[in-house]
Amino acid sequence: MAVTAPSRPLKVVYRPPETYLGPTHYCPGCTHGIAHRLVAEVIEEMGLAERTIGIAPVGCAVLAYEYFDFDGVEAAHGRAPAMATGIKRVLPDRVVFTYQGDGDMASIGMGEIIHAAGRGERITVIFINNAIYGMTGGQMAPTTLPGQVTTSSPYGRDPRSQGYPIRMAELLATLDGVAYSVRHSLHDPTHIRKAKKAIRLAFEAQVRDLGFAMVELLSTCPTNWKMTPIEAMNWVRDHMTTVFPLGEYKVHPELRKLRV
Amino acid sequence: MPKRELMKGNEAMAEAAIRAGVEAYFGYPITPQSELLEYMSRRMPQLGRVFLQAESEIAAINMAYGAACTGARVMSSSSGPGVSLMSEGLSYIIGTEVPFVLVDVMRGGPGLGNIAPSQGDYRQVSHAGGHGDTFPIVLAPASVQEAVDLIYQAFDLAEKYRTVVIVLADGSIGQMMEPVALPEYRPLPEKRPDWAVTGEPGRPRRRLTSLYLHPEDEEVVNLRLLKRWRQVEANEVRYRTYYLDDAEYIVVGFGMAGRVALSAVRMAREEGLKVGLFRPVSLRPFPTKELRRLAPKAKAMMVVEMNSGQMLDDVLAAVQGQTPVRFYGRMGGMVPFPDEVLEQIRLLVKEPPTLDEDPRERWIAHMEQMLTPAS
Numbered sequence: 351m352a353v354t355a356p357s358r359p360l361k362v363v364y365r366p367p368e369t370y371l372g373p374t375h376y377c378p379g380c381t382h383g384i385a386h387r388l389v390a391e392v393i394e395e396m397g398l399a400e401r402t403i404g405i406a407p408v409g410c411a412v413l414a415y416e417y418f419d420f421d422g423v424e425a426a427h428g429r430a431p432a433m434a435t436g437i438k439r440v441l442p443d444r445v446v447f448t449y450q451g452d453g454d455m456a457s458i459g460m461g462e463i464i465h466a467a468g469r470g471e472r473i474t475v476i477f478i479n480n481a482i483y484g485m486t487g488g489q490m491a492p493t494t495l496p497g498q499v500t501t502s503s504p505y506g507r508d509p510r511s512q513g514y515p516i517r518m519a520e521l522l523a524t525l526d527g528v529a530y531s532v533r534h535s536l537h538d539p540t541h542i543r544k545a546k547k548a549i550r551l552a553f554e555a556q557v558r559d560l561g562f563a564m565v566e567l568l569s570t571c572p573t574n575w576k577m578t579p580i581e582a583m584n585w586v587r588d589h590m591t592t593v594f595p596l597g598e599y600k601v602h603p604e605l606r607k608l609r610v
Numbered sequence: 611m612p613k614r615e616l617m618k619g620n621e622a623m624a625e626a627a628i629r630a631g632v633e634a635y636f637g638y639p640i641t642p643q644s645e646l647l648e649y650m651s652r653r654m655p656q657l658g659r660v661f662l663q664a665e666s667e668i669a670a671i672n673m674a675y676g677a678a679c680t681g682a683r684v685m686s687s688s689s690g691p692g693v694s695l696m697s698e699g700l701s702y703i704i705g706t707e708v709p710f711v712l713v714d715v716m717r718g719g720p721g722l723g724n725i726a727p728s729q730g731d732y733r734q735v736s737h738a739g740g741h742g743d744t745f746p747i748v749l750a751p752a753s754v755q756e757a758v759d760l761i762y763q764a765f766d767l768a769e770k771y772r773t774v775v776i777v778l779a780d781g782s783i784g785q786m787m788e789p790v791a792l793p794e795y796r797p798l799p800e801k802r803p804d805w806a807v808t809g810e811p812g813r814p815r816r817r818l819t820s821l822y823l824h825p826e827d828e829e830v831v832n833l834r835l836l837k838r839w840r841q842v843e844a845n846e847v848r849y850r851t852y853y854l855d856d857a858e859y860i861v862v863g864f865g866m867a868g869r870v871a872l873s874a875v876r877m878a879r880e881e882g883l884k885v886g887l888f889r890p891v892s893l894r895p896f897p898t899k900e901l902r903r904l905a906p907k908a909k910a911m912m913v914v915e916m917n918s919g920q921m922l923d924d925v926l927a928a929v930q931g932q933t934p935v936r937f938y939g940r941m942g943g944m945v946p947f948p949d950e951v952l953e954q955i956r957l958l959v960k961e962p963p964t965l966d967e968d969p970r971e972r973w974i975a976h977m978e979q980m981l982t983p984a985s
Contacts, residue, residue, distance in 0.1 A: 400811035405676070406819075415817050421807045423679050424819035426702050429672035432664070436676025436684075437807075439660045440634050444809040462672070465665035 367391045369399045369419040379572035379579025381536040382410060385478060386417050388546045389449070392553055393420070402445040403437055405430045407459075409451035410484040428459025431466035434473045445556060447474040453483045456492040456516050463522070463564075470527025470561040474552045477518060479533075480569040481590060488574030492516045495593050500574070515593055519566045523599035529561030531600040535568035537586040541596075550610045551601070560602045568594055612791040619754040620645035620784040622792070623687075623713055623777070626758040628653055630765045631796045632711075633682040634660035636673040638692060641725040642781035643715035646687045667692035671699030678708040679818045681806025683765050683799070687713035689781075690731045691722070700774055701740025704835070705820030707805075709768035713761065713777045715784035718943025726943025727781035729865060732920035735776045736894040743832050745839040746774040747846065748894040752869040754788035760891075762793045769803075771842055773835075778893060780916065782866050782945065839895075848891035849900060853879060857886030859958055860904060862925050863914040864890045866945065871914045874951035883959050893921070901928035908933045910962045914951055915939045919970055926969065934963035937970050 366372070370390035376382045393399050399420055406414040408427035415422030425433045430448035438446045455463050455477055466473065482500055483489040489502035493515050497506040519533040530552050534545035548565045555563035568590045570582035577585060617625070624646045627635070635654055637647040647663065654661035660677070664670035670686050677684045688696060693714045703710045716731045718724040739746035747767055751757035757779050764775040802808055807816050822828035852872055854860065863871040868889035878885045888904065890897050905911070911933055913922045919937045929935055938954045940946045963969070 401809045403807055403809040412821060413823075415819065419815055421809045421815050422817045423676065423706075423807055424817075424821050426672060426675075426698055429668065429675075429699070432669040432672035433676035433679075435662070435669075436634065436636065436673035436678075437680055439662060439673070440677045440680045440682045441808060446809075461665055462669050465669060 367394045369394055371417050371419055374417055375413065376410065377573045379570055379582050380410070381480075381567070381569040382478065384536050384542060385476060385567055385569065386414065388542070388549050389447070389476060390418060392546065392549045393445070396550070396553060396557070398445045398553065398557070401443070402447070403441070405434050405437070405446070405448040407448070407450040407454040409454050411449055411451060411478065412485065414449050428454050428457070429462055430454070431459065431462040431471070431473065431475065435466055435469070435471050438471060438473055442472070445474070445553065447476060447553070449476045450478070451484070452477070452479045452481065452491045452493040456518050464525070467522045467525045467528050467562045467564070472556050472559060473562060474556045475562070475564040476549065477564055477566040478569045479518070479566055479594065480571040481515075482571050482574050484571050484574055488571075493594070495589060517594060519564065519597070519599045522564050527562050528564070528600050529555040529602040530563035530605060532598045533566040533568065533594060533596050535586055535591060535596055537568065537570070537583040547610055551605050551608065554608060554610070555602060555605060558604060560604055566594070568596070614789040614791045616787050617754065617790050618645060618785065618787050619757055619779065620715065621649045622754050622790050623757050623761050623779070623784070624649035624653065625792060626761040627685050627711070628657065629793050629795045630762045631683050631798050632659070632685050632765065633798060634674070634677040634684045635686065636662050636664050636670040636677070636684070637686050638664050638667045638670050638688065640689045640692045642717055642727070642784045643687050643689050643713065646713060646715070646784070667695040668699070671696040674710055675699055675703050675706070675708070678703060678710045679706065679807045681802035681808065685711040685713070687715065689715050689717045690719050690728075690734070693731060693734060697738065697740045700746065701742055701744050702820050704740060704744045704746065704774050705742065705831070706818050707772040707835070708818065709765070709772055710774050711761070711764045711768050711777070712774060713779060716778065716780040724943045725781065727866060727916065727945055728943050729780055729867060729916040729920070731778065732893065732915070732917060735778055736896070739774065739776065743835065745835060745842070746776050746894065747771070747842060748776045748778050748892065749848070750778045750865040750891060750893050751783055752865050752889060754783060754786065755790045757783050758790050758792065767846065771838055773838070778865065780866050843895040846892055847895050847897050847900065849897040850889045850891060851886065852889070853886035854888065854904070856884055858884040858909045859955065860886055860888055860908045860911045861914055861955065862888045862890070862901070862911055862921070864893060864921060867914045867916045870946050870948055871951050873948035874955055877948060877952045878955045883955060885955055885959070890921070896924050896928070898924070898928040901925060902930060902932070905929040905932035910958055911935045912954060912958050913937050913969070914946065916945060917941060922969060931965060934965050934967060935969045936963045936967070937973050939973065
């Protein structure tokens, strides 16, 4: 049957954010693309695109600055919060965010993230936790689950010799400088909608000068997990959320009042 | 004649940076540079500028990197171990082609070493300054006044060549008090350069990175950096000469070792010895051509340093065997006395080296004898 043109203009039900410059280089089933889009949507909805500076990490998102139509810089491994601090201190009226993975933030950059949070830097941090090093080829991360097989924990992560997963949202929530520290997941549409609200609040915390804000997003890495995209989404739901419980670990009272 | 005041080196260097228009300072305490950081912590907030004590030198250099990407005048200061931690950041800053000024107030090493004056970071900053093909400009003062003057110029150089300028002082420059004439306050720049990442509306987005995934692209950047470095080499070689007109023997020393050597050269002149001093001020670019031209006129040269002969290797490369070279140094935080260097000048004249003499051989024998306790 021939396809006929619609007799009236199509209703626009969704338009991708203009500041999101896809397509990206990410693997099929990887949730980086979703996280990027959510950040771009929130920044556009808040009208911040022309005064935002994004800081890309070292890791799979090393080219993140290519995918956002805002000013951007690319940090050394783990040092994005320090770089963000330098930018924000010189330009306090700009919106500054970092986008970091688990190796970048919770391993090599642990010092920088803790101290940026401790100082209450007015920055927003998007933390992609997929329990593995993606770009370097699937090695063990500080967030790798006990027993999880990676290319550098081939017998499964043994906590006795390789330590336990580090829970960043809970850890940062203990610091006085933090206005917002939460963990969400990107494994299904319902959770993606919740994640977007959290990203919104994390930027609201910055523009309202409330303190440091971090959103941890449980994410997939089908390539290095050696799973199909659907298996990977299910693995986040069934395994990651048991070790990394979703929740709001610290929310500034002023953010609680906001309806977003 | 501008008014002169007595100031401690570290504080004078901080004030010089403020007068040069530094807008943001990020640092971490380490002896013997801490007074520079402390001075900044007092003065920068008074002026409405940025001061932040970082949690480490790694954080400090990366804060500076971020601030430098906004086109602001940015600096940090540290000492050897801290500069080691900053090496990665220095390379990123150079690779991103943003200006930055670092003061390294050197201490004794290797390792934790001690807090006494040393010149042990010569190689670390002049021959490294980070991984990859990096070209920091390195300037070495021999007095508090010269440190002030070089820091004042350092920001202009960093901006002109979009690179890192390191002022390489040692613990004695940082710690001693000397009279200094401070330069004028310069107004802060009103406009940001057209590469600066400032998050401003009404223009296409800007990005700054040191990432060039395709080797073909990175090589283009490498060539650009190299060509810019060639301009630095053509325009920015700095050195001072003393009593060279009729000198038959030339002492070469930088920073405090050069200053001690100058006292020794003056004493030698009083004894009628025809000796002069060549003091490199820019260690990178190194005054290679100038030394090469001087070499055939000298019966011999002697390099004096507060390390094991790190600049010696650059002098040997410059001299190209045209004249014999001997080395004298003190290490580990020891500063040579003028009469100690004078004695070496006397020996240089009395028993000149030959071209095939190992420049360090006599010195090592001398050191062994000097450091062996008398039985």
